[in-house]
Amino acid sequence: MSDVFGRLAPFIQDFIYYNKWTELRGVQVAACEAIFDTDCNLLLSSGTASGKTEAAFLPVLTELYERPSSSVGVLYISPLKALINDQFKRLDQLLMESHIPVCKWHGDASQTKKNALIKKPAGVLQITPESLESLLIHKRGACLKLFSDLRYIIIDEVHFFMYAVRGVQVLCQLERLQNLIGHVPRRIGLSATLGDITLAQNWLNTGTSRVCLAPITEEGKKNIRLFVQRFVKSGDGEESPVDSGDRAHYEYLFKMTLDKKTIIFTNSREETEFVLSNLREIAAKHKAPDVYRVHHGNVSALLREQTEDEMKSSEDKIVTGATVTLELGIDIGSLDQAVQIGAPATVGSFAQRLGRCGRRGQVPQLLFTFVEDVQTTAADILGPINWSFIRLIAIIELYTKDKWIEPLLPPQHPYSLLYHQTMSCLKSNGELSPARLAQDILSLQSFQGISQQDFKLLLAHLLEIEHIEKTEQGGLIIGRAGEKIVNHFHFYSVFIVPEYYLVKDENRTIGTVDKIYPIGIRFSLAGMTWETVDVNVKAKVLFVKSVPGISVVDWDVDFKAELHTVLVRKIQSILKGTERYPYLSDSCQERLGEIRYLTNNSGILERLVTPLSDRRFAIFPWVGTRQLFALHYALLGRGIKNKVPWDTCVYIEVYFSGSVQELEDIIYAVLRSEINLYQLPFPDDIEILNKYNEFIPRQLLLKQFVEDFLDFEGLKALLL
Helix, strand or coil: CCHHHHHHHHHHHHHHHCCCCCCCHHHHHHHHHHHHHCCCCCEEECCCCCCCCHHHHHHHHHHHHHHHCCCCCCEEECCHHHHHHHHHHHHHCCCCCCCCCCEECCCCCCCHHHHHHHHHHCCCCEHHHHHHHCCHHHHHHHHHHHHHHCCEEEECCHHHHHCCCHHHHHHHHHHHHHHHCCCCEEEEECCCCCCHHHHHHHHHHCCCCCEECCCCCCCCCCCEEEEEEEECCCCCCCCCCCCCHHHCCCCHHHHHHCCCCCEEEEEEEHHHHHHHHHHHHHHCCCCCCEEEEEEEEEECCCHHHHHHHHHHHHHCCCCCEEEEHHCCCCCCEEEEEEEECCCCHHHHHHHHHHHCCCCCCCCCEEEEEEEECCCCCCCCCCCCCCCHHHHHHHHHHHHHHCCCCCCCCCCCCHHHHHHHHHHHHHHHHCCCCCHHHHHHHCCCCHCCCCCCCHHHHHHHHHHCCCCCECCCCCEEEHHHHHHHHHHCHHCCCCCCCCEEEEEEEEEEEEEEEECCCCCCCCEEEEEEEEEEEEEEEECCCCEEEEEEECCCCCCCCCCCCCHHHHHHHHHHHHHCCCCCCCCECCCHHHHHHHHHHHHHHHCCCCCCCEECCCEEEECCCCCCHHHHHHHHHHHHHCEEEEEECCCCCCEEECCCCHHHHHHHHHHHHHHHHHCCHHHCCCCCCCCCCCCCCHHCCCHHHHHHHHHHHHHHHHHHHHHC
């Protein structure tokens, strides 16, 4: 055992002995030294199941044991209630002999225990950003008592917060809390998947003046087992419900997951439902046990928790279909493997999903499958290229060989969050003068990219739409229309929540869907097929009964992902190269060869512009999504009709009556010119999608799109 062991609290030492730990892991030793010997913030970034959570809590709880706090001493912030519930069980066991209480605080947690904590604040509080927002709005006085002696703030799944508006919300909350209690608690961030560590350190430090340590611990080189298999649609789906290529795919999945504890990741809830329904039907035909479960955001919390418990403790080898909900670190025990259908959205997502297997000494094993339809016309030279297949290889190579993950850049103009925090601040404070409100909001470091002029513009708009109003004394309060927004429980969250309808089988809640399925219509949810027997439109409830067979459910969500230039250029280098990848099946190797032959002979790898047909051209600048869309709009500004075929694509399709050379000359002329991006021909509704955009002036939404998304300067730097 490390020398650090002797510095841990006696109850922690007993816990370590009882659980037969032979040593503290590198990340745990490094965390203890940072917490015990410095006053710095701390970022712990290491693989899933590497002991990060314990690394944070062991030294922090030791300090709390040796020097008890007079309020809540540790605030743990998590993106998921399920993650809090999971960590609560682990902490409760660890703290059994310590007399340090731990309380979970979210919508499903015990109100009695919350009230008891307010009366006698102590120990560890686990909370979601939404519940923390509610506390800051409605219990400002209680917050002062709850957190007056707060020492540490632990933020779990830092990478999950960094790229999302929810992360800006957390940073604003922490600064508001610091201003309330008059001191700055130390912050500890936990993450398994970070690309640029410096960006994460800067993010964690926001609103503090501390240094952030990020100890690098050697975890040793890990072996990874990867395999990619493909299936081809035959086009016979019109005669039967399932194409034979799909059928072969499902039979293969059944065989590969039989008696293996597995998560099957897909890129949509709809696909998850369909795949698991087919597996369940195949299992029934083979008289195999029903071990198939579904886990995504529309499945009820109770059913999701049952699935998590089964995966962790059942003797059966449970096979669970999931989207991003099981990417995060909920403890489901050791997995035999993970399966990914299609390409993951990003390198970071791949890293998270790979991290779910290979726990407790196992070799991580990840199987990729994809089904493709190669029925294309001979005239369409780009049609036979399966971009997601090549992107999959690029993602694997970037993570396993280059150790690269997308850098996560927080937004500079988060106007939707600016609206939210402005309304939250007014709700919790009551009346504030415009100057005081501006000071309280614009001093938050997350809004340092927002000018006073922008804030004045927002306030003027909010006055106009009656979300705020002026008092006779000249102060600002929540207005008539604003009250309807801030008094609704949905206000605490800053992410978009579609309108959902509750699905009930008698009194049992199955989950939610985003549309009404009329009486007699069948749909899939939680891996089973249901038929609507009654609808209560006013209460937004569908009453259903279980029926046999396979059905689908069509959620109104498209799969979108932003591609980084590094990823796009890796795609280009794979297409140019001749390397064979040992994890590809023979069929995949053959397919890669076909695509390489096609792309090398088409000219798209070398030439900026390639003719596709008469007056139709493809531009391949091999840049990321932000740069590609900058070129798309810049060309529209020159009157060149063009489109990006779909968000995850890597080229622009152009309609042009001139020659290849003339089009290239125009592109380079555009790149060398000084363009006023604000004067480009954007659609009227152009925006970066956020929850409160409808309350933001259009000119601010345009500014956010231009400043935070389009990267014209990056495009010029890459191509000139």
